[in-house]
Amino acid sequence: MADRDRPELGPRKSAVLCAVVEQYVRTGEPVSSESIAEHSGLGVSSATIRNEMAALEELNFLTHPHTSAGRIPTDAGYRHYVDSLPAGGRLREAQRRLIAGYFAEAIVDLEEVLTGSVQLLSRLTQYAGLAVPPSADEEPIVRVELIDMGPTLMILVVGQHGRVDKQVVDKPDGVGAGDLREADRRLRTLRGLTYLDAQARLLQLAAEGGDGQRDLLLFAAETLRIATQGERSAHMVVGGVSNLAGEAQQMRRDTLRRLFETLEREQEMLGVLADIGPSQGELSVTIGAEHPSTGEWEASLITAPFKTGQTTLGTIGVVGPTRMDYLSAMASVRAVAKRLSELATEIDR
Amino acid sequence: MADRDRPELGPRKSAVLCAVVEQYVRTGEPVSSESIAEHSGLGVSSATIRNEMAALEELNFLTHPHTSAGRIPTDAGYRHYVDSLPAGGRLREAQRRLIAGYFAEAIVDLEEVLTGSVQLLSRLTQYAGLAVPPSADEEPIVRVELIDMGPTLMILVVGQHGRVDKQVVDKPDGVGAGDLREADRRLRTLRGLTYLDAQARLLQLAAEGGDGQRDLLLFAAETLRIATQGERSAHMVVGGVSNLAGEAQQMRRDTLRRLFETLEREQEMLGVLADIGPSQGELSVTIGAEHPSTGEWEASLITAPFKTGQTTLGTIGVVGPTRMDYLSAMASVRAVAKRLSELATEIDR
DNA sequence: CTTAGCACTCCCACGCGCAGAGTGCTACGT
DNA sequence: ACGTAGCACTCTGCGCGTGGGAGTGCTAAG
Numbered sequence: 001m002a003d004r005d006r007p008e009l010g011p012r013k014s015a016v017l018c019a020v021v022e023q024y025v026r027t028g029e030p031v032s033s034e035s036i037a038e039h040s041g042l043g044v045s046s047a048t049i050r051n052e053m054a055a056l057e058e059l060n061f062l063t064h065p066h067t068s069a070g071r072i073p074t075d076a077g078y079r080h081y082v083d084s085l086p087a088g089g090r091l092r093e094a095q096r097r098l099i100a101g102y103f104a105e106a107i108v109d110l111e112e113v114l115t116g117s118v119q120l121l122s123r124l125t126q127y128a129g130l131a132v133p134p135s136a137d138e139e140p141i142v143r144v145e146l147i148d149m150g151p152t153l154m155i156l157v158v159g160q161h162g163r164v165d166k167q168v169v170d171k172p173d174g175v176g177a178g179d180l181r182e183a184d185r186r187l188r189t190l191r192g193l194t195y196l197d198a199q200a201r202l203l204q205l206a207a208e209g210g211d212g213q214r215d216l217l218l219f220a221a222e223t224l225r226i227a228t229q230g231e232r233s234a235h236m237v238v239g240g241v242s243n244l245a246g247e248a249q250q251m252r253r254d255t256l257r258r259l260f261e262t263l264e265r266e267q268e269m270l271g272v273l274a275d276i277g278p279s280q281g282e283l284s285v286t287i288g289a290e291h292p293s294t295g296e297w298e299a300s301l302i303t304a305p306f307k308t309g310q311t312t313l314g315t316i317g318v319v320g321p322t323r324m325d326y327l328s329a330m331a332s333v334r335a336v337a338k339r340l341s342e343l344a345t346e347i348d349r
Numbered sequence: 350m351a352d353r354d355r356p357e358l359g360p361r362k363s364a365v366l367c368a369v370v371e372q373y374v375r376t377g378e379p380v381s382s383e384s385i386a387e388h389s390g391l392g393v394s395s396a397t398i399r400n401e402m403a404a405l406e407e408l409n410f411l412t413h414p415h416t417s418a419g420r421i422p423t424d425a426g427y428r429h430y431v432d433s434l435p436a437g438g439r440l441r442e443a444q445r446r447l448i449a450g451y452f453a454e455a456i457v458d459l460e461e462v463l464t465g466s467v468q469l470l471s472r473l474t475q476y477a478g479l480a481v482p483p484s485a486d487e488e489p490i491v492r493v494e495l496i497d498m499g500p501t502l503m504i505l506v507v508g509q510h511g512r513v514d515k516q517v518v519d520k521p522d523g524v525g526a527g528d529l530r531e532a533d534r535r536l537r538t539l540r541g542l543t544y545l546d547a548q549a550r551l552l553q554l555a556a557e558g559g560d561g562q563r564d565l566l567l568f569a570a571e572t573l574r575i576a577t578q579g580e581r582s583a584h585m586v587v588g589g590v591s592n593l594a595g596e597a598q599q600m601r602r603d604t605l606r607r608l609f610e611t612l613e614r615e616q617e618m619l620g621v622l623a624d625i626g627p628s629q630g631e632l633s634v635t636i637g638a639e640h641p642s643t644g645e646w647e648a649s650l651i652t653a654p655f656k657t658g659q660t661t662l663g664t665i666g667v668v669g670p671t672r673m674d675y676l677s678a679m680a681s682v683r684a685v686a687k688r689l690s691e692l693a694t695e696i697d698r
Numbered sequence: 699c700t701t702a703g704c705a706c707t708c709c710c711a712c713g714c715g716c717a718g719a720g721t722g723c724t725a726c727g728t
Numbered sequence: 729a730c731g732t733a734g735c736a737c738t739c740t741g742c743g744c745g746t747g748g749g750a751g752t753g754c755t756a757a758g
Contacts, residue, residue, distance in 0.1 A: 030720095032719075032720055032721085033720075033721075034719090034720080044731075044732090045731070045732055045733080046720095046732095047722095047731075047732050047733070047734090048730090048731055048732070050720085050721065050722075051722095051730095051731090053721090054721090054722075064720090064721085065740095066738085066739055066740070067720085067721065067722095067737085067738050067739050067740095068718095068719060068720045068721055068737085068738050068739045068740070069719080069720070069721090069739080069740075070719085070720070070721090106519070108501050108517040108518065108519065109515070109516070109517040142496060142498055142503075143494075143496055145492075145494065147491060147492055147507055149491055149509065149511070152457050152511075152696075154491075154507060154511065156505070156507065156513065158496055158503065158505065160498065162498070162501075162503065162515075162517050164505065164513060164515050166458070166511075166513050167458070168457040168458040168511050169457065170457065239613065240613070241590075241609060241613070242606050242607075242609035242610040242612075242613055245594070245602065245605050245606040245609050246602070246603065246606045247602050247603060247606075253594065253595070253596050254595065254596055256594050257591050257594040257595045257596075258591075260590060260591035260594050261591040263591075264588065264589070264590070264591055347501075379751095381750075381751055381752090382751075382752080383750095383751080393700075393701085394700070394701050394702080395701090395751095396700075396701050396702070396703090396753095397699085397700060397701070399751085399752065399753075400699095400700090400753095402752090403752090403753075413751090413752085414709095415707085415708060415709065416706090416707050416708050416709090416751085416752065416753090417706085417707055417708045417709070417749090417750060417751045417752055418708080418709075418750080418751070418752090419750085419751070419752095
């Protein structure tokens with residue numbers, strides 16, 4: 001990892017940096033050498049802290065707004081802080097109970113669980129929660145249904161994990177009830193195939209099939225294609241954005257607007273998450289300018305995958321200002337992702 | 350209507366008021382008597398305008414922030430302005446083309462149309478768009494499907510207008526494949542009934558049915574109940590909220606937060622829309638303190654129903670700051686609602 | 699009823715000085 | 729070599745007063 005490349009800070013520098021981050025996150029005000037000297041148990045004077053701070057500034061972990069103000073962390077400062085955090089952050093009892101309470105209810109529909117989890121996360125952290133639902137690619141199909149709605153036709157695909165994709169199309173000319181029944185029969189043979197496999201199979205069937213059949217099967221293939229890639233592949237879940245709008249979060253107005261804009265452009269947001277997702281293991285933290293988008297929002301992203309066993313299903317996490325309570329937010333995301341994984345494994349059986 | 354109760358303003362007062370509103374909306378700055386005298390074609394001096402303004406202030410249509418500042422409209426001022434607007438606001442050619450372009454694509458899925466329309470509205474107006482999809486109550490059911498997903502069971506309901514409701518439940522003990530087939534057969538008899546009627550019918554069937562049947566039918570009834578009322582009855586569609594976050598809209602930070610909060614609490618938002626919806630006819634405009642919620646946000650709401658023939662399907666509209674370009678926003682909402690109604694009528698055949 | 703004129707009020711931008719906070723540096727002690 | 733006390737320095741933020749300017753309200757004349 002990148003943090004191993006850097007010259008390792010001495011333990012005291014590190015302690016000072018962490019103290020600055022923590023205090024700044026708590027108060028939102030630049031922090032002075034004196035307050036660190038007092039409140040943070042290193043038995044040294046403010047002058048020493050000042051020296052350390054100057055060094056940390058030289059190393060690009062801190063800045064000042066102006067000469068005679070306290071220090072605030074840079075993105076790199078936050079990064080060091082995050083990397084030096086103990087792996088298992090504590091949750092407060094109230095939070096623990098919130099999570100336990102939420103997952104105690106029997107929930108079976110993945111989509112529903114995700115919206116709930118996102119809300120849970122946004123409540124826990126006071127930032128915005130977000131989730132990327134599983135891709136349909138590898139989900140086995142339980143049923144494909146062709147529904148005659150008069151002038152139009154609905155194609156309905158039900159996946160093993162509870163996803164339902166639908167598409168409404170104009171009924172092709174010259175398609176009779178017989179064609180529908182026949183197509184329906186063939187579509188039933190897709191059961192058990194994954195969305196991807198089913199797509200390939202459909203194209204093959206369509207090539208073989210008669211005229212009336214071909215269009216219908218192609219429509220179904222199209223439905224699967226839309227479900228697996230592009231536009232409506234899977235709706236991202238976002239919640240608690242109002243948390244970010246508040247005064248306290250002190251996000252700048254136009255960065256806030258840009259963040260919201262991106263959140264509304266699902267594809268773009270998915271792209272960002274894809275960029276930062278495949279990091280090492282459990283938890284991925286992206287701070288400010290570490291990614292162009294988060295840099296533009298002056299925000300940070302904490303995400304974690306949720307999985308059944310070894311296979312990753314999706315991603316869940318939070319967005320907040322770079323001045324974020326990383327410790328607690330990371331603990332929350334980690335905890336929710338863990339419970340979510342357990343739940344998913346259980347549903348999957 | 351309320352505006353008929355008030356002493357009718359003279360035509361010149363009205364003109365002055367409207368000029369003030371228009372200029373304030375455009376510039377965002379308090380407007381002076383002089384600028385009105387100059388730019389608004391009434392051939393009178395600023396002194397006269399001042400007198401009129403004083404009178405308008407007395408009547409509560411205007412205020413000033415302080416003694417020597419220009420005037421800004423009160424909510425009542427905006428109200429008068431809106432009420433005196435010509436019924437058919439003009440759209441700019443570019444807007445007209447945007448709308449035409451959007452509706453030119455053949456779209457058949459109502460849900461999809463609504464998200465598209467909401468985005469369209471938010472682009473047209475630069476405010477946030479929102480839509481309430483049709484209630485399922487009166488929608489005829491096309492199909493009810495019981496899908497065996499192993500340990501769980503999915504109940505799927507498809508409505509005539511393309512809505513799909515699903516619920517996943519744990520499979521009750523002792524339900525065999527035979528029970529499922531039998532229940533499935535009975536559920537097919539619901540075809541053509543509305544969601545509401547089907548619910549009643551199901552309860553009746555459940556009462557008659559055998560043990561294995563009862564649970565399944567009750568689950569289906571529950572799915573219908575959830576679809577028609579309460580929590581997930583129908584997901585409100587919201588789009589373009591980032592438009593409101595921008596500097597230009599000059600919405601206060603904490604009112605913005607409150608607005609977002611309400612938008613996130615779907616039920617509450619639906620309540621607000623229900624309160625203001627049933628106004629007279631085409632377009633409903635709610636300005637600031639005219640409704641407690643809009644008052645709290647210092648925002649205005651412009652909504653219009655969309656319908657097939659006589660029956661109202663749902664509502665579509667925009668939210669923006671009270672300092673809103675009502676003329677153009679109203680024209681946009683009206684136009685989109687109209688096209689939407691045409692489209693819905695056409696889909697409905 | 700309109701309007702020119704004018705006094706008045708209030709905001710706002712500016713300059714000023716000052717207290718306070720916080721730093722950087724230097725010199726001293728261990 | 730490292731920590732620390734002390735001190736000068738710098739910069740912000742605030743209060744204050746001041747002047748310009750914008751815009752009003754009023755009055756008196758047409």
